[in-house]
Amino acid sequence: MGNIKAGDDIFFTATMAEVLEKQGHFEDALMIYKILADTTPWDQTLNFKIERLKGLAEKSRRKPAPRSGS
Numbered sequence: 001m002g003n004i005k006a007g008d009d010i011f012f013t014a015t016m017a018e019v020l021e022k023q024g025h026f027e028d029a030l031m032i033y034k035i036l037a038d039t040t041p042w043d044q045t046l047n048f049k050i051e052r053l054k055g056l057a058e059k060s061r062r063k064p065a066p067r068s069g070s
Helices: 014-022 026-039 044-062
Strands: none
Touching (some): 014 026, 014 044, 026 044
C-alpha cells in the first residue's frame, strides 16, 4: 500500500487518517479508515470515507510523475 508499514509507530485514528488525506497520502488514509471500519462496523461514516478515498487513491495512482525541467 502506501508509506505506512507494519511496525511503524503510528496511531490508527480517524484524525490521523484525516491528516494523511489532507497531505495527499490517500492510500495511507484509506488503509487506516479500513482498519477503523473493521473494528467499528457500526460507524457508517467510515464506509462513506472509504468509498470516496478509493476514487482519490486511484486518481493519484494514474497521475503521471512531474517531469523535471532541463
